[in-house]
Amino acid sequence: MSSSLEVRNTLDGKKQEPSRPGRTQGSSASPRLSWRSIQRIKGASFTWPFVVGFVVFTILPVIVGLAQSLYASKTSGLGFGAPTISFAGFDNFARGLVDVVFWESMLRVSIYAVVIVPVIQVVSLVLALLIDAVQRRIANRFRLILLVPYMIPGIVATMIWIYLYSPVVGPLTPVLSFFGLDVDFFSGEMIWVSIGNLALWGAIGFNMLILYGALQAVPREIFDAARVDGASEFRIAMSIKVPYVQTSLVLTGLLSIIGTLQIFAEPTLFRSISPETITKDFTPSMVIYNQAFQVGNLNYAAAQSIILAAVVGVASVIIYRLTKKVDS
């Protein structure tokens, strides 16, 4: 169909514009079809390396994980011989659903995520509004300084804060005790505050950048119109700028909650300083790591991973729905 149309077009073209024969290729009307399909295959072949790797390193692990979670490995009574692997159905999931240690860690991290993510969002927003309120020249200078935490690798940042919190090396404990505050940053009550501060420090610069970018996209005429109507700068910030960046806020918030539920590195590093406060089962990811590589029950760890993934998925859907509702 298309080839016959093309033929007609080229014929028409030849009739109407005989002076430019180079543009039309009437002679290649019939080979053109196969040429197109070769082109399609070649086009698809650009994606093949990725598709192969994606199947091997993403799809296959998901399938392996699902399969592993349905089996159980048992060593015989005295620990001799190879472990026997048997189909266990949903036993691992049944166990995981009533595993108190696992769900305690989940609750701990969920509460932390629900508190810290909005705090980070609000602080980043305040920062973005402050940057947006000054002249561009000054804003650029501050922006680079505020992005310093983003340039510092997360593990290094965690170590720095561990030392800053430390009563022997760090400056924070002496300064606070000077004001009469006796704070142990590694105690059970303070540990989430300590980790939260570290997360806040690491995140605000980058989030500010995203929000500032969104603020720059707001048409400036709207602010002028609001000023003409007598709105104060604060009112403009709250009633115009904030609603404009809401989508960015929701998006970054969603991503941080998903990330926070899987938190592993920071508590693991804190654990090397205060193993009494941060137990080996402090967060769900730590439970899974411990189950897989200390206890050695990979099947159960796989089931726990799936439960964690399901919780993260459900949390994402709920947050997404809620924000949709707020929007409308």
Add this chain to the structure above:
Amino acid sequence: MTLTSVTADSPRTDEEVQKSVLKSRRRPRPKKFREADDSSELSGKRGGSRVVVIIGLVLFALYSIGPAWWLIVSSTKTKEDLYTTDAMWFANFSLFDNLSSLFTYQDGIFGLWMWNSTLYAFAGSIGHTLISLAAGYGLAMYSFRGKGTTMGFIIGSFLIPGALLTIPSYLLFVQLGMYDTIWAMIIPAFFSPFAVYLAKIYTEGAVPSELLEAARIDGAGEYRIFFQIAFRLLTTAGATIFLLHFVGSWNAFFGPMVFLRGADKWPVMLGLYSWLQRGTDSTVDLTGMVITGSLVATIPMVILMIAMQRYWRSGVAMGSLK
């Protein structure tokens, strides 16, 4: 970037005009007086709120830069001064002694870790960038059977949390003989759905399909078009994807911890962690080493990020489109 700076600056002057318009509507007065009155009141009012804004920004800046300052100061101190002198100011300068003990400790294992990190980051990022650009280009410029399914899988995989993949990947790497080899750090890094998505979005904006048609008419093959024409147009996207992955690879922790056993294959972050852990339960005090090592491991990142600001900023913009 330059375009926004122009448009963002001009309204600031407009705003004063608007204010004077507002005033004139309320209190009509002779022009001379009105102008004088306006400028003084405006500067006073703006000055007041501006001071608050600047103070807020300075506080945030101190908060952001304070810990980095502490790291720099502490890495210049001797072991003893670390515990006895003011934490936020210099004491006896012994940065070079610290560096030499850092790089000679345990037969220079720190240097090996730095090399490993560099190798994983470079090798992983190069493959990651090429494969993602090619896939993104293919998805953006061609229509073929299975394209919709591929896109569906890519978008769907954004929802898979990393925690789900770690344990099965470990099992898979053991099966493939990749466990505890450098390949476990390099090859899986090549395939990132998010990078492919970024590449696709960018290609759609940067490579006009007319250009492809023109090149075809001139007799260029599809692969040649990609490598000789499209590739140049995709430099910015490539640099962004490269940089984002390089930084991610340098900072990786959970992956190396699960997939690598031998200390000689560790990246620097895992190595520093092992020192931090040992620092508390051994007779040797490794605190100074961890601090100096942290600084050394950070410097390449800071240089890279400042030098390539343009690229990761555009990455941020692309990411927020998602």
